[in-house]
Amino acid sequence: MRWWGRLGRRMHRAALLLAVFGAVIGGLAVAGLTWWLLWWVLGAKAETPNQVELTKIALSVSAGVGGAVALVVAYRRQRDSERGRFAELFGAAARQLGDEDPAVRLAGVYAMAGVADEFSAPVRRQQCIDVLCGYLRLPYEPDDGGNHLISRAETAQESGREVERVYRIRHNDREVRATIVRVIAEHLRPYGEASWSRCDFDFTGAVLENADFEATEFRGRWTTFARARFVGDRSIDFNRARFTGHHVTFRDATFSAPIVTFDNAEFRTARTTFDGATFDSPWTSFARATFAGADTGFIGARFLGARTTWRAAEFQAERTSFERATLDGEQASFERAVFSGQRVAFTAAQLYATAVTFEEAELGAAQRLRRRVTREIDFVGAEFHGAVSFARSTIAGRTADFREGDFFGEISFVATRFTAAETHFDRPKAWVGVRFDWDDDSARKPASVRPNPWPPVPEAAPAPST
Known part of the structure; x- marks a missing residue:
């Protein structure tokens, strides 16, 4: 690999020579521009200089060019010194994070955060954050997080023989991981001494115990919690968190703490x-x-879980989709929620909770708001089981589609305002326990609500095969 080192040194010298050459050319260009401005703007006249004046001019130009070269060399030397210092501090902090002693690992967390704060260049700060996030992505079992063991032995049967496996454990790792989350969260809050909000965060597959991200702001291009496990005995807190980057994902994440809150999150x-x-x-x-x-x-x-709520939430995205989502437990609430995008989809959703409410919700932007009109409210093939209420809600937009729904339970559309251009309930799989304002008098049914005649007739069950 000697040739690689020689090549690197040659490239470094070539870059330095190019920088010096650029400084010389730039200095001459500035001198020429200055003389031209004096001649053109101020009317300075050129006279034939004598030998002494020529010497003075040459010495002045040489001094200016020499100064520019010195500045370039000093800048490059300073930059190389900073690179070396960053590499030294970064390496020391990384070694501490990999130590077996939890006290040393804790010191490594603060050391790595200090390096990120000191070196604010986006690439270097991102490197430090990637290491902290990478630590959280390492294999971890919460049951082992607080013990003092360094290994665990398990006995298993293989091919009729007992085989003992020994697993190494980062003992007392819970506090180290909690410190990483706390340090990251503190740097994502407005009052943080140094803000990391513009950086990317990758928590893919991480185990996060009692994670508190309240009032944090993620402004980086990518924020990833894909396949993360949110566990603990207290709460997972994203209250008032703001995600304003390009993409945020919680794809395939699992939440099993007693309380999970995204209240007032944006x-x-x-x-x-x-x-x-x-x-x-x-x-x-x-x-x-x-x-x-x-x-x-x-x-x-x-x-x-027992209770899930989106009460008074605002769904402003152009496309909002709960396709094939399952709402189970005791209660799921969209009370007073507002859906104002172009498409809202609950296609094939399973509304199985004991009580599901859309009471006083606004599903779709009204037709009078031409720039934000909702093109489609899609509940095609959704399953409405248990008590489902759309009482006093508004179903607006161009089309609201409840076709092929499975209505079986206590489903209420009492006092619902159907302002969509067309609302379809055709070909339901079942139609049991559904109530409308016009149940006693179908003539009161809005003309935009179909089918006609009313009520909808469920599709015939397929004949048993013989």
Whole structure:
């Protein structure tokens, strides 16, 4: 590899020579421009200089060029010195993070954060953050996080024989990981001494215990919590968090702490993704959260805890999708939520919770708002089981489609305002327990609500095969 080192030194010298050459040319160009301005603007006249004056001019130009060269060399030397210092501090902090002693690892967390604060260049700061996030992505079992063991032995049967496996454990690692999360969160809050908000954060597959990201702001291009596991005995807190970068994803993440809160959170990214996420917490709340941008997705997400709420949330994204989402548990609430994008989809969603409410919600932007008119509200193939209420809600836009729905339970559209140009309930799979204002008098049904005649007739069940 000697040739590689020689090549690197040659490139370094070549870069320095180019910088010096550029400084010389730049100095001469400035001198020429200055003389031209004096001649053209101020009317300075050129006279034939004598030998002494020529010497003075030559010495002045030489001094200026020499000064420029000295500045370039000093700048390059300073930059190389900073690079070396960064490499030294970064390497020392990384070695501390890899130490077996948890106290040394804790010191490594603060050392790495200090390096990120001192070297504010985006690339260097991002390197430090990547190391901290990478630590959280390392394999970790919460049950082993607080013990003092350095290894664990397990016995298993293989081919009729007992085989003992020994697993090494980073003992007392819980506090180290909690410190990393706390340090990151502190640098993402407005009052932080040095802001890391513009950096990218990759928590893919990380295990995050009792994570507190309250009032943080993620402004980096990518913020990734894909496949992350949010666990703990207290809460997962994203209250008032702001995501304003290009893309944020919680794809396939799992939430199993007692409380998960995204209250008043703002998702103002081009794309926000909770696709495939599983919420198994007794209480999950997106109350008053705002979802803007091009896409907001909860496709295939599962809400299995006792209570889930999006009360007064605002879905402003051009496309909002709960396709194939499962809402289970005791209660799921979209009370007073506002859906104002071009397309809102609950296609094939499973509304299985004991009580699901869209009461006083606004599904679709009104026709009078021409610039924000909602083209489609899509509940095609959705399953409405249990008590589902759209009471006092507004269903607006161009088309609202409930075709092929499975209505079986206590489903209420009492006092619902159907202002969409067309609303379809054709070909339901089942039509049991559905109530409308015009149940006693179909003549009161708005002409925009179909089918005609009313009520819809469920599709005939397929004949049993013989």
